[in-house]
Structures are given as C-alpha cells and as structure tokens.
Amino acid sequence: MAxxxxxxxSSQPREMPSGVLxxxxxxxxxxxxxxxxxxxxxxxxxxxxxxxxxFFVESGGADNTWDLGLQLPEGSSSTTATQSALSTAxxxxxxxxxxxxxxxxxxxxxxxxxxxxxxxxxxxxxxxACSATAVMRMxxxxxxxxA
Numbered sequence: 279m280a281x282x283x284x285x286x287x288s289s290q291p292r293e294m295p296s297g298v299l300x301x302x303x304x305x306x307x308x309x310x311x312x313x314x315x316x317x318x319x320x321x322x323x324x325x326x327x328x329x330x331x332x333f334f335v336e337s338g339g340a341d342n343t344w345d346l347g348l349q350l351p352e353g354s355s356s357t358t359a360t361q362s363a364l365s366t367a368x369x370x371x372x373x374x375x376x377x378x379x380x381x382x383x384x385x386x387x388x389x390x391x392x393x394x395x396x397x398x399x400x401x402x403x404x405x406x407a408c409s410a411t412a413v414m415r416m417x418x419x420x421x422x423x424x425a
Contacts (some may be wrong), residue, residue, distance in 0.1 A: 282307065283318045284414065296423045298329065301400075307412040311404050318349065319416040320400040324389040330419040331364060333376040333402065335412060342412070343405035344368045346376070348387065351395035364400070387420075 284305035301320045311317075322328065333346060346364035363385055368376045387398045400418050 282311070282315065284320070284416070296421070298419050298421055299326075300417055300419050302415070302417045304416075305414045307408065307414075311408040311412075313404055313406050315404045315408070316349065317402040317404075317414060318399040319402055319414065320418045321397045322348075322387050322400055322418060322420055323422070324387055324396045324398070326387045326420040326422055328364070328385045328387070328400075328418060328420045329383060331378060331400070332415075332417045333365075333368065334415040335368075335374055335376075335402075342408045344376075345403045345405060347401050347403065348385070349399040349401050350387075350389055351393045351398065 282305060284303040301322065303319045305317055305319065307317075331346070333344075335342070335344065345366050346368065347360050348363045364382055365376060365378065368374060389396060389398060400416060402414060402416070
C-alpha cells in the first residue's frame with residue numbers, strides 16, 4: 279500500500295458562504311500501485327456538503343477497481359471518513375467516467391473541532407494492484423451553505 283497525491287488547480291479549499299463550488303485534480307500514475315493504495319485527489323473544507331462529482335480514470339493495463347471516499351485529518355472523530363463514502367467498486371476497463379448513484383450523496387465533511395487541519399481529502403483507493411499507466415481526473419462539487 280502506498281499514498282499518492284494529485285496536483286490541484288487550487289490547493290487551498292475555498293469556503294464561499296453560498297453557491298456551488300468545484301475543485302479539480304489530476305493524477306498520472308506511471309508505475310505500480312498495490313491493492314489498497316490511496317490517491318489523495320481533492321481537498322474539501324470542513325462543513326462542506328459534497329453534492330456531486332465526476333471521476334474519470336483511464337488506464338493502459340488490466341481492469342482496475344476503485345473506491346471513492348474521504349480521509350479526514352488524524353484525530354477527527356467523525357464516522358463519515360471511509361474509503362467508500364462516495365462510491366464503491368468503480369471498475370475501469372481502459373477508461374471510465376463515474377458519477378454518483380444518488381444513494382450516497384450528499385455527504386457532509388465533518389472534522390473534529392480539536393483538529394488543526396480544517397479540510398479533508400477526497401480519495402481514490404485501489405481494490406486490486408495497478409501496474410500500468412493510469413490517468414485520473416476528479417472534480418468535486420460542494421456547497422458551504424448546507425444546501
């Protein structure tokens with residue numbers, strides 16, 4: 279298992295008081311990721327409500343399966359942070375565009391007030407080893423006004 283961090287268009291999560299915000303990240307893997315490798319894709323601020331996302335993955339290898347979830351900062355006591363909080367078992371055979379099924383959204387990012395870090399990562403976790411070139415693009419849509 280390894281952890282990989284994607285590049286982001288804007289690294290600091292935005293906390294506008296109303297409206298829908300979007301964060302985008304891209305990651306290119308050219309190597310090997312073992313089962314349960316974690317890809318840190320997008321930073322989302324505390325109390326954000328994730329309302330939609332688009333996850334695109336294209337790989338040149340065998341089929342891969344991904345879970346999309348949240349990774350909260352260490353010391354946070356919330357139960358919303360799981361590797362499958364947003365989606366489970368997204369399979370790609372060459373390329374796939376994943377959208378939410380509607381069952382798991384909206385998801386509220388809730389971080390303990392004792393934590394200094396006030397944002398969480400949206401993650402992609404491999405279910406099986408990936409040993410080919412893979413390109414991942416993630417766009418997350420969220421609000422800060424609870425809507």
